[in-house]
Amino acid sequence: MLKIAIIGGGYVGLVSAACFAEFGVSVMVAETDPARLDRLRRGEIPIYEPGLDPLVERNRAAGRLGFTGRIEEAIAGAEAVFIAVGTPSRRGGGHADLSYVFAAAEQVLAALDHPTVLVTKSTVPVGTGRRLAALAAARRPELAIDVASNPEFLREGSAIGDFMRPDRVVVGAETERAREVLRALYRPLNLIETPILITGLETAELIKYAANAFLAMKVTFINEMADLCEAVGADVHGVARGMGLDRRIGAKFLHPGPGFGGSCFPKDTLALARIAQDARAPSRLTEAVVAVNDARKAGLGRRVLDAAGGSVRGMRVAVLGLAFKPETDDMRDSPAIPLIEALADDGADIIAYDPAAMAAAKPLLPAAVRYAETAEAAIEGAAVLVAVTEWNEFRALAPAWLAARMQGRLIVDLRNIFDPAAIRAAGFVYHGVGRGSVSQLAANPEFEQDFEQDREFSDG
Incomplete structure (x- = not known):
């Protein structure tokens, strides 16, 4: 049985963990918020998402899904470690705040004792995967750590269906081992002929922003x-x-309607506008969408x-x-x-x-x-x-x-x-x-x- 760790028990992390477990994968979720962790261990789901409660309970009972507050416990023996922490907009600029992503990566790298694939599930700006790869090489040069991007496309209210029956799966991976591990994780989707798009890191990171x-x-x-x-x-x-x-x-x-809101469109459109400005290839259409909304x-x-x-x-x-x-x-x-x-x-x-x-x-x-x-x-x-x-x-x-x-x-x-x-x-x-x-x-x-x-x- 494949074993993975997911760092972050928030919306994306919890839904992804439950769905991967439903695929037959052994999943351990690391959650650092004591109150949230306590609720998860008691079987209480801290977010509202139709169908998530029974999915979590079924896979907990089957022994495929667990929760811990210790990074070391979560990543022990994991063939892939997914980072699924928040990337909110930074105040005053709209750039994505990557402090949680890099804090999680530092903790994982410090605790790792075996080669693995480090995967960003969070929505991150173009170039983040490359920075994580450099960080891994600097912190743990003795370990073979591959970095990949696997952006989520989950709509709140429909997230389980989106994960189990997606339009496509996007994987940014540039080593054969990373590609093999992620293909194996998503193998159950072969039965419904889900397209799996394999790209480079930067392309995968940009796809999520461009789509939203x-x-x-x-x-x-x-x-x-x-x-x-x-x-x-x-x-x-x-x-x-x-x-x-x-x-x-x-x-x-x-x-x-009254305009879009939520956790994705507002921050992702603003982040894409800032990414494009920083790259000196401004996206005027995206900027207009933000202003009009x-x-x-x-x-x-x-x-x-x-x-x-x-x-x-x-x-x-x-x-x-x-x-x-x-x-x-x-x-x-x-x-x-x-x-x-x-x-x-x-x-x-x-x-x-x-x-x-x-x-x-x-x-x-x-x-x-x-x-x-x-x-x-x-x-x-x-x-x-x-x-x-x-x-x-x-x-x-x-x-x-x-x-x-x-x-x-x-x-x-x-x-x-x-x-x-x-x-x-x-x-x-x-x-x-x-x-x-x-x-x-x-x-x-x-x-x-x-x-x-x-x-x-x-x-x-």
């Missing part, structure tokens, strides 16, 4: 088209459908205020959804944060609900915000309803039911989860995103149906 920036660009582009649709009376769903039917474009990530999120409060006639002072505003997208509790760069701050600054009485993210949201939102235990409780007596995250349970809220419970008649739907015609028929003033005209939807209801079928969580 391109997807973020699609999100940002359709948001700009949504603004244009509102101005000219078109409907963005029809525009997105018409674009997506072109196989060269595709329907994925053409879903208008930031402006969109900053303007969300004004969108609601304008819909309410200029102010929501003293009004009860129900906010449905806080996480940056459904099926996660991640609040990083969530559009809900600037939106709620703007509403609170205007004097709104805000009551919020999210199925998973309220505990994570409370430290990030104004103290005056109240939290409901259910969507129904949040809506009761509200003058304004603002939909921020497209959790499926919100789609089931019937217009007549809403009308019977809300005091006001204003709905601002930042995810287009409601049927405009049905909501308006129930007596509401409805403001969606990019829905300048509902006549197209009335004449072509398949637009709405196809749009929902093609929808993926479009924020990374």
